[in-house]
Amino acid sequence: MVQLVGSLRKELHDTLSTCKVLVVGAGGIGCELLKNLVLTGFKNIEVIDLDTIDVSNLNRQFLFQKKHVGKSKAQVAKESVLQFCPTVNITAYHDSIMNPDYNVEFFRNFMLVMNALDNRAARNHVNRMCLAADIPLIESGTAGYLGQVTVIKKGLTECYECQPKPTQKTFPGCTIRNTPSEPIHCIVWAKYLFNQLFGEEDADQEVSPDTADPEAAWNPEDTAARATASENDGDIKRVSTKDWARSTGYDAVKLFHKLFKDDIMYLLTMDKLWKTRKAPTPLVWQHVWDNGNPPPQELSAGSGLKDQQVLGVWGLCQLFQHSVETLRSQLQEMGEGAELVWDKDDPPAMDFVTAAANLRMHIFSMNTKSRFDVKSMAGNIIPAIATTNAVIAGLIVLEGLKILSGELESCRTVSDKRPCTQQFFSFLSIEDFSDMIVHISFIA
Structure with missing residues (x-):
């Protein structure tokens, strides 16, 4: 010195x-x-x-x-x-x-x-x-x-x-719920989803499709379209997301189907939204699983730092299932009525947001992000x-x-x-x- x-x-x-x-x-x-x-x-x-x-x-x-x-x-x-x-x-x-x-x-x-x-x-x-x-x-x-x-x-x-x-940038609810066009929209949606499932519910942070979207001009009385969107789960979308998740025992596969298949099919019935946009593509858990082995990069531990790897759909499905099961166990250990608080430094919470956000990005034809990138955006890290x-x-x-x-x-x-x-x-x-x-x- x-x-x-x-x-x-x-x-x-x-x-x-x-x-x-x-x-x-x-x-x-x-x-x-x-x-x-x-x-x-x-x-x-x-x-x-x-x-x-x-x-x-x-x-x-x-x-x-x-x-x-x-x-x-x-x-x-x-x-x-x-x-x-x-x-x-x-x-x-x-x-x-x-x-x-x-x-x-x-x-x-x-x-x-x-x-x-x-x-x-x-x-x-x-x-x-x-x-x-x-x-x-x-x-x-x-x-x-x-x-x-x-x-x-x-x-x-x-x-x-x-x-x-x-002030911190905010996004219209209908963009988050219906028509995400940037990765940050999917990341915000995934954080909302965490709170709806495991934390303190907020009506302003709903994640289900927004039928009141003025751009959609969708007729909610079109029951035939609703039936097509989801033959068995028509009522799920209108009840509390947390209540429904609890009723399934936080079953990761059922959550996956609701969020990434049924809700997306429901969105597709709002056909006016997709006249100038590329329509989303629903994901089916079994189809992902039946498509065979994951790509080699998802099996290799030596392909770069874990947080900087960009997972494919198969790896994201695994991460989603594992994080849901871990968060469910945390709730059970905390007792009846417990709620979790999202923290970017909590690995299971960060895994959940990474998986859910990236699966939604894939559905809406965006390039997926690494866990590191998602953490930076989700945590507003400069x-x-x-x-x-x-x-x-x-x-x-x-x-x-x-x-x-x-x-x-x-x-x-x-x-x-x-x-x-x-x-x-x-x-x-x-x-x-x-x-x-x-x-x-x-x-x-």
């Missing part, structure tokens, strides 16, 4: 030694930020984070090692920083910043607050606390190759909530990139130095649709970049 010696003005150097700063978040940006702060000369730092360390953090959150898995991010970050800068005074809180203990008076203890958060609720809370305490806040965030840094000061700048933030975090952490410290130098008017908002590395150079002057090389320290 080396520290590049720079030419900080004595007044600024003294300020860094005496001022107290708060870092909210000790994850991807937080680890880089803590390192930059202590090696720049900040001596009094408090850091707060609610999370514990997961294996998936280790590829970019360099203050953590495998032996730290399961421990507090804030506490381990403190211990790691003290190993290469033992003179710094760090206080770590394994807690939520939204805890009432961290009130306005708590925030008034600091000259500067730096956000390294990953959720909007906490960002909103810190924004309001800093406005109430009249403390400068440096807000930041990354999304893959994109990133932003914004300085917020009461009476001088917009606050975090002044501009509306984009890739976290170490270099983006490092650039953003450096910019945070640059803006912090300006604030502590009394140069709030020279602070900039770095935010654009271009990758943050490009933003970094387009927003920084040569003087700024030289200052960063001098003042920000790096691991060597």
Whole structure:
């Protein structure tokens, strides 16, 4: 570890030694930020984070090692920083910043607050606390190759909530239920299906065909068409999906036939939907099973990482059956009236969504996806990139130095649709970049 010696003005150097700063978040940006702060000369730092360390953090959150898995991010970050800068005074809180203990008076203890958060609720809370305490806040965030840094000061700048933030994209119910055209539509449908079968039912997340689809203009009194669609199961589609599933004992084959044969045949009776679209093709369990052996890639364990393999229909049927049986066993173990909560990190739940979504993609003539791709979309996962975090952490410290130098008017908002590395150079002057090389320290 080396520290590049720079030419900080004595007044600024003294300020860094005496001022107290708060870092909210000790994850991807937080680890880089803590390192930059202590090696720049900040001596009094408090850091707060609610999370514990997961294996998936280790590829970019360099203050953590495998032996730290399961421990507090804030506490381990403190211990790691003290190993290469033992003179710094760090206080770590394994807690939520939204805890009432961290009130306005708590925030008034600091000259500067730096956000390294990953959720909007906490960002909103810190924004309001800093406005109430009249403390400068440096807000930041990354999304893959994109990133932003914004300085917020009461009476001088917009606050975090002044501009509306984009909401998560939603899809019309009739598209999800009747006419999916993209893999994400099938993945959303599969998540709805999980809740309908194993979790908390929601009328807004129905998965059966939508006969009220205005585009279909289908006549619900056409009983002959309904009979053709499903000779024996006409009433199944009109009752609770969970009640029907329970009545079958969560029989995987019966579930398969309802979801991927009967419901699809039911959709085909809405012929107006298919005048300009390719019609779906129902799947029959026995036909899939009778078609012989699975393709060689579905038998080979050495054809790449398991999560990155794209299974064929035979493999998806197996995965569907196995996941249904596993989830049924979990419900039975939990007792009468139990409900499961979908979690992208729960293997049986993820297997179920992967299988159901891909089977529906196949039916609607889409290219199927690997488990890895389905997990990314189902969990709304945005890739976290170490270099983006490092650039953003450096910019945070640059803006912090300006604030502590009394140069709030020279602070900039770095935010654009271009990758943050490009933003970094387009927003920084040569003087700024030289200052960063001098003042920000790096691991060597």
